[in-house]
Amino acid sequence: MHLKAGFDEVEAAASAFCHTEIGAWFKRKISETTPPELVGISVLYSGQVIAALTLTHLVKAQWPKVPVVWGGAHVTALGEEISRDTRYGSCVDGFVFGYAEKTWVELLDSVANGSSWPQEVIRAGEEFRRAKDYPEIVPCFGTPVACGGRLTLPAQSSRGCAFGRCAFCTYPAIEGTARNLDLYPVREVVMEAERRGAVVSFKDSLITLNRLDELSKLIDGRVQWSGCTKLHPGLNADLLRRLAAAGCRTLEVGLETLTESGQELILKRQTPKLFLEFLDAAAAAGVSIVVNYITGFPRVDHDEEQRWLTKVLAEISTRPNLVAKVEHNRFQFERLSPMGRQPERFGLVVTGSWPWASVLDWKLAA
Ligand code: SF4
Incomplete structure (x- = not known):
């Protein structure tokens, strides 16, 4: 909606x-x-x-x-x-x-x-200001509501995105400059999860390989956990086995597209070889994966997108030891993404915007 x-x-x-x-x-x-x-x-x-x-x-x-x-x-x-x-x-x-x-x-x-509000709380029509964060704070989870399944506690070890270049993505703009956070609150959340028999879900936009290593050492298999990262040659079977031994059950990656024109458009290049090596590594290590895939990119041939998506699904199905899910979404033209901010740079023209919608309508520039 x-x-x-x-x-x-x-x-x-x-x-x-x-x-x-x-x-x-x-x-x-x-x-x-x-x-x-x-x-x-x-x-x-x-x-x-x-x-x-x-x-x-x-x-x-x-x-x-x-x-x-x-x-x-x-x-x-x-x-x-x-x-x-x-x-x-x-x-x-x-x-x-x-x-x-x-x-x-x-x-x-x-x-x-009864004093005046901090200047970071603005009234509509006033100058934009980002709020002041305090990531060292340890979240309080209260009493969980029973809704089936296992209790999952959220944690965050970084904010922003260390890659931060994908033309369709709004995370860097919304989360601000990429920075690693102090691990003290993560340690507290992990201890809380251990006490409650819960799993931990990292909400970082992108956990770098170094940070994955640090989290593995910190968690050390005491709880099961999941997180989101980016395809990288270093995300190999050795690293994934270490993560699995440390409790990592699921990794999510943004593959987005394997079409050349799509990767060129969104400024995110990841070769099919790199993706297949990741599938093999995850299968060998027993780490489940979620693969985000997008179709409907501007100026990208629809049939080619479908062919690559079919290939992705087929490659996953040929690895019986791999537990994988493909999250397939349609391209959304977000106003805060690099594309939304500079549509002309990507050969696009904005044709519609609405006050409460973060997405814009678009057409190809003539
Ligand atoms: S899609 Fe992922 S890697 Fe790309 S900028 Fe967004 S969070 Fe970072």
């Missing part, structure tokens, strides 16, 4: 949503809650915008003086638009862009003290 609609249509949808079963559930939960001094809402993708607006309207109806502040990845993706257009603030009092552990605490302090 990309929310290709104007401000008024989205507002109307949120107003209508107030009268649905979910709206009634929101209302009941709000009425059962002690009036807070501040409400914070995370909006992670466009599919949450209408629900977030609905919740904001209902909060305002119940507690008109309580400020509502939005943050999260989708809000960050729209940060520049929000800082240019006051209409985003029709019912939302403040916005926070980027990781905000420190800004959030400062905001809570300012609300408690």
Whole structure:
């Protein structure tokens, strides 16, 4: 769901949503809650915008003086638009862009003290500022909700992407400069996972090989874990065996495309040989893999894309010891990606944009 609609249509949808079963559930939960001094809402993708607006309207109806502040990845993706257009603030009092552990605490302090908000919490139409992060903080997971399967605790050992060049990708823009984080919080999350019999899922955009090595030494097989990395000649059977011995069960890689024209377009070159060697290494080490694959790239022959996708699936199926899943997605033209920021450089023209959508419509330049 990309929310290709104007401000008024989205507002109307949120107003209508107030009268649905979910709206009634929101209302009941709000009425059962002690009036807070501040409400914070995370909006992670466009599919949450209408629900977030609905919740904001209902909060305002119940507690008109309580400020509502939005943050999260989708809000960050729209940060520049929000800082240019006051209409985003029709019912939302403040916005926070980027990781905000420190800004959030400062905001809570300012609300408690009655002082002015930190300057990183902006009102719609005000200058864009990234929030202050504090990655050394150890997350608190509370009591897990039973929903089947095994409890998974998220952890992060780096922010941003050390590669950071893929033309379709927004992670570098949303997460900021690539940096490794202190491993102290990871150690704490691993200990918590051990206590609860949980698995750990690393949410890094890309864990470098050095960092994978460091995580292996730190975790040392005490819990099972998974993470996302990038194809690399060093991701061989020796390294994958060490990772497996340290508890790594699944690695995700962004293959994206094996078409030459597609790789040239997205500025991410990975040879078929490198990919096949990775499959062999993962099969030998017993590490499951998730392979992200994208079709529908501009100026790339559709049949060629399909042929390569079929080849990828066939290569996986010829390795009976390999547990692998291909996540196949269609290309999305994201406004914060290098392509979205400089469409002319990639031979594209923007043909449509919507206030609450991070994706743009496009056509090929003449
Ligand atoms: S697709 Fe992956 S490797 Fe490329 S910039 Fe995004 S996170 Fe980094």
